[in-house]
Amino acid sequence: MRDVADASGVSVKTVSRVVNGEPGVKPEVRDRVSAAAARLDYRHNLAASNLRRNAARTGVIGVLVQDVANSFSASLLRALEDAMRPHQMLLLAASLDETTAREQYIVENLISRRVDGLVLVPASARQDYLAPEIRRNFPIVFADRAPRGIDTDSVAIDHRLGGRMAVAHLLAHGHRRIAVLTDTETIATARDRRAGARDAFAAHGVEVPGDLVRSGVGSEELAGAAVNALRELPDPPTAIFSGRNTISKGVIRALTQRGERDSVAVVGFDDFPMSDVLGLSVIRQDVAQLGAAVGERLLARLSGDQSPPRHDLLSPQLIMRGSGEIPPSEISPPEPSA
Amino acid sequence: MRDVADASGVSVKTVSRVVNGEPGVKPEVRDRVSAAAARLDYRHNLAASNLRRNAARTGVIGVLVQDVANSFSASLLRALEDAMRPHQMLLLAASLDETTAREQYIVENLISRRVDGLVLVPASARQDYLAPEIRRNFPIVFADRAPRGIDTDSVAIDHRLGGRMAVAHLLAHGHRRIAVLTDTETIATARDRRAGARDAFAAHGVEVPGDLVRSGVGSEELAGAAVNALRELPDPPTAIFSGRNTISKGVIRALTQRGERDSVAVVGFDDFPMSDVLGLSVIRQDVAQLGAAVGERLLARLSGDQSPPRHDLLSPQLIMRGSGEIPPSEISPPEPSA
DNA sequence: TTGAAAGCGCTACCAG
DNA sequence: CTGGTAGCGCTTTCAA
Numbered sequence: 001m002r003d004v005a006d007a008s009g010v011s012v013k014t015v016s017r018v019v020n021g022e023p024g025v026k027p028e029v030r031d032r033v034s035a036a037a038a039r040l041d042y043r044h045n046l047a048a049s050n051l052r053r054n055a056a057r058t059g060v061i062g063v064l065v066q067d068v069a070n071s072f073s074a075s076l077l078r079a080l081e082d083a084m085r086p087h088q089m090l091l092l093a094a095s096l097d098e099t100t101a102r103e104q105y106i107v108e109n110l111i112s113r114r115v116d117g118l119v120l121v122p123a124s125a126r127q128d129y130l131a132p133e134i135r136r137n138f139p140i141v142f143a144d145r146a147p148r149g150i151d152t153d154s155v156a157i158d159h160r161l162g163g164r165m166a167v168a169h170l171l172a173h174g175h176r177r178i179a180v181l182t183d184t185e186t187i188a189t190a191r192d193r194r195a196g197a198r199d200a201f202a203a204h205g206v207e208v209p210g211d212l213v214r215s216g217v218g219s220e221e222l223a224g225a226a227v228n229a230l231r232e233l234p235d236p237p238t239a240i241f242s243g244r245n246t247i248s249k250g251v252i253r254a255l256t257q258r259g260e261r262d263s264v265a266v267v268g269f270d271d272f273p274m275s276d277v278l279g280l281s282v283i284r285q286d287v288a289q290l291g292a293a294v295g296e297r298l299l300a301r302l303s304g305d306q307s308p309p310r311h312d313l314l315s316p317q318l319i320m321r322g323s324g325e326i327p328p329s330e331i332s333p334p335e336p337s338a
Numbered sequence: 339m340r341d342v343a344d345a346s347g348v349s350v351k352t353v354s355r356v357v358n359g360e361p362g363v364k365p366e367v368r369d370r371v372s373a374a375a376a377r378l379d380y381r382h383n384l385a386a387s388n389l390r391r392n393a394a395r396t397g398v399i400g401v402l403v404q405d406v407a408n409s410f411s412a413s414l415l416r417a418l419e420d421a422m423r424p425h426q427m428l429l430l431a432a433s434l435d436e437t438t439a440r441e442q443y444i445v446e447n448l449i450s451r452r453v454d455g456l457v458l459v460p461a462s463a464r465q466d467y468l469a470p471e472i473r474r475n476f477p478i479v480f481a482d483r484a485p486r487g488i489d490t491d492s493v494a495i496d497h498r499l500g501g502r503m504a505v506a507h508l509l510a511h512g513h514r515r516i517a518v519l520t521d522t523e524t525i526a527t528a529r530d531r532r533a534g535a536r537d538a539f540a541a542h543g544v545e546v547p548g549d550l551v552r553s554g555v556g557s558e559e560l561a562g563a564a565v566n567a568l569r570e571l572p573d574p575p576t577a578i579f580s581g582r583n584t585i586s587k588g589v590i591r592a593l594t595q596r597g598e599r600d601s602v603a604v605v606g607f608d609d610f611p612m613s614d615v616l617g618l619s620v621i622r623q624d625v626a627q628l629g630a631a632v633g634e635r636l637l638a639r640l641s642g643d644q645s646p647p648r649h650d651l652l653s654p655q656l657i658m659r660g661s662g663e664i665p666p667s668e669i670s671p672p673e674p675s676a
Numbered sequence: 677t678t679g680a681a682a683g684c685g686c687t688a689c690c691a692g
Numbered sequence: 693c694t695g696g697t698a699g700c701g702c703t704t705t706c707a708a
Binding site: 041046058077093095135276 | 612
Binding site: 339340350351354357358382383384385386387388389390391 | 684685686687688
């Protein structure tokens with residue numbers, strides 16, 4: 001900047017004014033400075049500029065998701081980006097892979113970089129380590145999962161309601177032997193979805209088929225194996241609630257291989273690309289809506305909203321595409337008419 | 339930092355040493371300083387720290403892709419993240435939506451933020467505006483598309499080869515009436531893939547079926563419409579090369595609706611989730627490999643590699659899943675044996 | 677309309 | 693092993 005000042009025969013302060021588009025500079029001088037800046041390949045240094053600035057804003061939001069490559073995280077990222085764009089804010093994104101240690105490391109790193117706010121899909125069970133930031137009113141919004149150990153804004157899908165909707169739908173179609181496949185118990189969303197499934201059984205006065213409820217189904221492969229094992233049972237399930245899109249993929253793949261795509265009902269949690277072509281009925285969580293809501297909350301905090309933390313729940317939606325509407329096949333167990 | 343220094347009765351310089359883990363501080367003092375820092379909720383300011391540092395590195399790479407939500411961009415992002423993680427570098431990601439203006443705006447913004455390097459999947463036709471950065475050896479690697487107007491590293495899939503492979507595969511299965519659906523002409527990859535298709539026709543001595551070659555197919559809807567139009571022709575195509583995954587989706591959807599999934603051969607460019615379950619034969623570009631290669635190039639530049647720019651091409655791969663191996667149906671036109 | 681001086685939070689350099 | 697001083701590139705404050 002000094003070089004530009006020297007080259008155009010003005011003071012640094014004037015260059016600063018020109019660079020920042022501040023008023024009160026003679027057009028002639030402005031042009032001279034701009035020309036010098038261009039000629040010298042001058043690049044404004046935002047970091048230095050923010051250092052002295054009063055209301056220092058870096059214009060960067062840190063976003064920690066499970067994996068930027070999975071469609072849920074990617075859509076969330078995109079929705080956030082769209083929410084932030086009008087405010088000229090960019091996203092510093094990182095994948096956590098459900099690693100607690102990395103979560104904390106990245107958060108600290110981002111805070112050192114003075115991001116203006118944080119969006120967190122936590123991998124950790126508790127986030128007590130964020131207490132100091134909460135105390136100083138640093139904007140943090142949790143997405144998809146609620147905070148534990150601290151209190152700050154969160155926006156999440158109502159996973160429990162979704163699980164309930166899925167199983168209720170299958171029950172309404174006459175199924176009683178309904179398998180429930182969910183991810184590891186340590187994952188809150190998996191627990192919630194399973195709890196929702198139990199809610200549905202209870203609400204319909206149906207006993208939970210204990211032998212068909214499997215958790216810890218953490219991959220496509222495990223899902224496929226579970227389907228094979230379940231279908232080999234003496235009294236196999238006539239329907240499957242798959243609690244996550246990776247599980248749904250494994251389920252469909254396995255059923256396809258077994259030639260049972262049209263005889264076993266499936267409702268999946270999470271929509272994914274091409275599920276319509278596959279005819280898969282799903283509980284859809286509107287990720288774009290989630291991201292928009294998270295963005296809105298964050299923007300409110302950024303503009304000084306000091307109200308108590310809110311915990312919003314978004315309702316998921318049942319999309320019927322055929323697989324969830326398959327009736328119970330073969331030897332359906334005796335069923336008490338409601 | 340001064341506060342921490344005062345609170346622990348040492349100089350700022352010593353605090354700096356502790357914070358940065360520099361050697362030459364008595365353990366006792368170190369502990370005292372750390373305690374004070376924790377007590378005061380001190381947060382190191384990386385921006386200020388980099389300002390004075392000699393080999394200033396922000397530890398941030400700017401990544402500009404089409405859309406962080408699409409699976410290609412998302413996978414690229416992830417592969418880059420993995421490449422950068424061991425070097426403690428984070429990603430500042432932005433979607434361009436094929437908008438030239440936004441590309442330049444974001445690039446300038448990122449440079450002002452002093453990112454250490456840039457990865458660009460350009461939306462613009464030419465990138466002359468980057469000339470000053472190239473001149474000062476600023477690390478920029480182009481992904482998936484080669485630079486125009488400047489010379490800097492690039493790593494891309496060989497789209498032309500891929501297009502050629504796809505059509506050659508269909509020709510080998512006896513098809514002659516092969517539709518070629520590609521995106522807008524202004525997109526280089528679309529041009530390349532179509533050129534590859536023409537290469538294949540030429541190599542097999544088959545005249546290009548001009549009425550079946552459609553470009554400007556920029557969405558699922560347009561792809562579906564194109565399929566419907568083509569299949570209504572007096573002499574309809576018996577096979578379709580769809581030049582992009584969104585096109586493939588539209589094609590499959592349309593063929594499914596028409597009940598022609600098993601009678602019309604399809605080879606798509608770009609793999610996507612569940613395409614295996616759909617039985618879609620595709621030309622797969624290994625995005626993870628692409629991202630890793632881009633990351634490697636960037637890291638090389640970051641560690642001072644001054645060699646001339648390289649333009650690497652990665653070969654795509656043909657994945658046979660059934661749809662591309664369907665033989666020509668019905669009234670196949672008279673075919674000269676090669 | 678312009679500029680000089682001070683200082684943002686931190687590290688380099690050298691002195692002790 | 694520790695500390696003072698200068699200065700990174702910029703903005704603020706205030707004076708001209």
